[in-house]
Amino acid sequence: MAKQDYYEVLGVARDASEKEIKKAYRRLAMKYHPDRNPDDVDADAKFKEASEAAEILTSGEKRQSYDQFGHAAFEGGAGGGGFNGGNGNFGSVFEDIFGDVFTGGGRGGGRQVQRGSDLKYILDLDLEEAVRGTNPKITIPVLAECMECLGSGAKKGSAPVDCVQCAGAGQVTARQGFFSIQQTCPRCRGRGKIISDPCQPCRGQGRVEESKTLSVKVPPGVDSGDRIRLAGQGEAGVYGGPAGDLYVQMNVRDHKIFTREDEHLYCEVPISFVDAALGGELEVPTLDGRVNLKIPSETQTGKLFRLRGKGVNVTQIRGGSIGDLYCRVVVETPVGLSKQQKELLNEFAGHAEQKQSPKQASWVGNVKGFFDSLTD
Secondary structure, eight states: OOOOOHHHHHTOOTTOOHHHHHHHHHHHHHHHOTTTOTTOHHHHHHHHHHHHHHHHHTSHHHHHHHHHHGGGGGTTSTTOOSOOGGGOOHHHHHHHHHTTTTTSOOTTTTTSSBOOOOEEEEEEEOHHHHHHOBOOEEEEEEEEEOTTTTTSOBOTTOOOEEOTTTTTSSEEEEEETTEEEEEEOTTTTTSSEEOSSBOTTTTTSSEEEEEEEEEOOBOTTOOTTOEEEETTOSOOOBTTOOOOOEEEEEEEOOOSSOEEETTEEEEEEEEEHHHHHHOEEEEEEETTEEEEEEEOTTOOTTOEEEETTOSOOOTTTTOSOOOOEEEEEEEEOOOSOOHHHHHHHHHHHHHOOGGGOHHHHHHHHHHHHHHHHHHO
């Protein structure tokens, strides 16, 4: 299969400058680098193709041979430029242009280009917003790429130049007797470049502080601790490096009525001792509105009533089914009794039988057995 023209691979004209070629390669390499596309075979092939093209076209001698003989110059034919087909030194051209963004350092620029930092934002939500989903706007302070110098740090119309002390390597060698030690260049601080005429808005840093407003799509069913990743919305990279990511972490506020456990909701429902004894019907709240809850006679405090499908729908983020609402009834002792009410209760107590309070009778029996065992 015939190889594509190197200039077409990079999307540049045949008379493009070395700077234009490197800029085009940088854009393609950022897009197709294997670290960003670990399972994409096509992206890996495109990355290698772009690296091969940049390796040839950024070398004066190889580019001259390619312009004269095309791909045949590197396939053992005329002009043999010394590039071994598909096995070229992709790493060197990548390090020359990118520094240690992906490779962790190397020749040609030290730490000149770096990925921006990831950011974290805590998003406070009401329970209703977390359950139903929402689309809030957030404003975050970030270090963004300077629009004046496009992240280079140099004044518009100028460009960083190789450091004269380290010759652009970012490191210098100090000799002590028989030993030599490599250390960060003190002049350029490891960047390999010197900005003699810095950009005023960013003071040569390539980044400026600003506030950014973003819209966050929060899906239904999120809970505290869940995170949403907004790729490329973190801090801008250093000297043209890729931006970091923004992680929006959910924090669901406490609710006055409901508590949540995964997909289920819980609430306490106070009932009178009359309703608990005789039974009745009362309205209870749900996130979808009110429903009637039937209380059977002789209901004990703490009993759970389950309302199916009235919990949280987490199917979009975790799968599974919709949760339930559990209502825990609490029998409330009346307060502020009148004289007549107290007389009626005393009368009731006089007619009450032990079997009508089975838990109390059982407890009394256990206590009696406990004390009897102490006297044996």
